[in-house]
Amino acid sequence: MTPPLPGWLPPLPGGVAADKPAFIDGGSGHTVTHGTLALRAARVAGWLADLGLAPGDGIAMLLENRAELVELALGAERAGLYHTPIGTQLSPSEIDYLLRDCGARVFVASQKMLEGPGAGLQLPPGLTLVLLDGQRAGWSGYEEALASVPAQRLAAIWEELSQRPQGRDLLYSSGTTGRPKGVKRALAPRLPMGQVPPDIDSWRQLYGFGADTVYLSPAPLYHAAPLRYTLRVIGLGGTAVVMPRFDAAQALALIERHRVSHSQWVPTMFGRLLRLPEEVRARHDLSSLRVAIHAAAPCPVEIKRAMLDWWGDVIHEYYAGSEGVGITVAGPQEWRARPGTVGKALGCGVHIVGDDGAELPAGEIGAIYFSGMAGASYLNDADKTRGLYNAQGWATYGDIGHLDADGYLFLSDRRADLILSGGVNVYPKEIEDALAPHPDVDDVGVVGVPDPDFGEVPKAVVRLRPGLSADAARAEALLDYLQGRLARTKLPRSVVFDAALPRMDNGKLLRRVLKERYRDQPEAGFMLRPHAH
Numbered sequence: 001m002t003p004p005l006p007g008w009l010p011p012l013p014g015g016v017a018a019d020k021p022a023f024i025d026g027g028s029g030h031t032v033t034h035g036t037l038a039l040r041a042a043r044v045a046g047w048l049a050d051l052g053l054a055p056g057d058g059i060a061m062l063l064e065n066r067a068e069l070v071e072l073a074l075g076a077e078r079a080g081l082y083h084t085p086i087g088t089q090l091s092p093s094e095i096d097y098l099l100r101d102c103g104a105r106v107f108v109a110s111q112k113m114l115e116g117p118g119a120g121l122q123l124p125p126g127l128t129l130v131l132l133d134g135q136r137a138g139w140s141g142y143e144e145a146l147a148s149v150p151a152q153r154l155a156a157i158w159e160e161l162s163q164r165p166q167g168r169d170l171l172y173s174s175g176t177t178g179r180p181k182g183v184k185r186a187l188a189p190r191l192p193m194g195q196v197p198p199d200i201d202s203w204r205q206l207y208g209f210g211a212d213t214v215y216l217s218p219a220p221l222y223h224a225a226p227l228r229y230t231l232r233v234i235g236l237g238g239t240a241v242v243m244p245r246f247d248a249a250q251a252l253a254l255i256e257r258h259r260v261s262h263s264q265w266v267p268t269m270f271g272r273l274l275r276l277p278e279e280v281r282a283r284h285d286l287s288s289l290r291v292a293i294h295a296a297a298p299c300p301v302e303i304k305r306a307m308l309d310w311w312g313d314v315i316h317e318y319y320a321g322s323e324g325v326g327i328t329v330a331g332p333q334e335w336r337a338r339p340g341t342v343g344k345a346l347g348c349g350v351h352i353v354g355d356d357g358a359e360l361p362a363g364e365i366g367a368i369y370f371s372g373m374a375g376a377s378y379l380n381d382a383d384k385t386r387g388l389y390n391a392q393g394w395a396t397y398g399d400i401g402h403l404d405a406d407g408y409l410f411l412s413d414r415r416a417d418l419i420l421s422g423g424v425n426v427y428p429k430e431i432e433d434a435l436a437p438h439p440d441v442d443d444v445g446v447v448g449v450p451d452p453d454f455g456e457v458p459k460a461v462v463r464l465r466p467g468l469s470a471d472a473a474r475a476e477a478l479l480d481y482l483q484g485r486l487a488r489t490k491l492p493r494s495v496v497f498d499a500a501l502p503r504m505d506n507g508k509l510l511r512r513v514l515k516e517r518y519r520d521q522p523e524a525g526f527m528l529r530p531h532a533h
Contacts, residue, residue, distance in 0.1 A: 044075025055080035080164030182379030213238035266507030326370025419448035470497035496525025
């Protein structure tokens with residue numbers, strides 16, 4: 001039951017009722033109203049300001065998907081601060097690196113996270129440590145911190161903080177090809193109440209977000225898109241239903257229970273949804289779903305086609321990155337007409353660039369660059385920031401691909417993941433997309449391993465469906481399946497069955513981990529029939 005609210009509340013978005021749900025925990029059903037969330041965010045802002053944090057300072061959070069993460073982000077933004085949610089899948093050394101790199105002055109964590117991923121964490125000196133629940137030596141309590149802000153001062157604090165710039169997130173790249181990089185953007189002046197920044201307004205219009213939106217977020221809030229979409233939906237007066245962790249059957253149940261209108265997914269989630277028994281898939285009413293957006297990782301064509309056949313033309317795709325230097329979007333009908341596309345550029349230019357730096361014509365594969373968007377920089381890494389840009393000032397996410405004659409973009413792979421085999425460019429993604437639909441394959445990643453003849457050859461690392469035997473016959477069956485689907489130069493030379501395929505919870509394959517795992521054992525697994533270049 002929601003406790004009664006005091007007489008003063010911060011202004012609510014669009015005049016939304018204070019008792020309207022803003023945040024719903026998809027696991028427990030715990031609901032936080034717009035009024036309660038706004039009041040707690042105001043207390044967060046006042047508490048952080050009272051600690052002496054000035055505009056441009058930062059906080060960091062190591063938290064599960066829970067309402068406190070959202071109120072901390074909203075409060076930090078009101079106080080003109082950066083907020084950095086830290087990935088709960090990271091090791092203690094990686095968490096320590098992020099805390100030191102982002103320069104946060106306040107660190108908020110939960111007991112569960114400190115006993116799990118944060119166990120043994122060596123904290124940087126000078127941090128104000130705040131514990132969300134329970135007690136721990138050297139840590140102060142979160143609820144006590146919020147209660148330290150007198151209710152009678154809240155209105156005055158809120159007004160004082162309106163003179164500060166608008167705070168924002170300071171997020172880190174996924175680190176699929178190396179150590180995560182912090183993406184820090186300059187703070188902007190605060191807009192008048194009710195005025196929406198142009199980038200959020202274009203997003204709102206593109207997908208129809210508004211005060212009537214019920215948004216399902218099945219992914220961790222420490223990732224850019226889930227966090228930003230959740231905050232935006234709440235900022236527009238809508239409702240965010242946030243899952244503690246992804247479960248395919250529960251996601252369908254939540255869509256039906258809360259009449260979800262908008263949602264966001266990654267391709268691995270689509271795969272798990274499609275593998276549900278038919279009776280489970282048919283059990284739930286999904287008719288409320290107007291827009292289902294996917295991004296973060298390339299989606300195999302057959303998986304997306306199957307989702308479109310199931311859910312209908314509600315599935316939209318975009319290609320972008322935490323750096324925010326460019327974006328392409330593809331609606332369902334555009335994708336059906338051009339299977340595999342990630343869409344056309346939105347509000348920017350897109351260019352395909354060859355090794356010599358010259359722009360390539362339609363149909364030719366090269367590095368993908370964007371122009372016309374705001375610049376980005378990596379925190380504490382001038383060299384990597386310079387690597388974002390080419391001589392023309394265009395910026396890249398590090399991927400390669402091509403444009404068709406109509407300007408639709410198709411991804412090939414990450415530039416760092418390209419396999420050069422006997423002088424032939426081999427793109428791991430193409431092999432993965434060809435193998436993914438096989439009924440025995442639960443997940444797959446492809447990397448290049450050393451070869452004395454060709455320099456590098458592709459190795460397929462496959463996680464089999466439960467209950468299947470990992471043997472030479474099954475490896476040969478996978479190769480047979482690829483015959484006719486891929487050119488002979490692209491066929492894997494070996495298959496290794498590995499149940500521990502390293503994939504982040506946003507769907508991105510940690511290919512660098514696979515490379516390290518098999519770089520020194522290229523003959524691991526089952527060697528396949530040799531192919532000729």
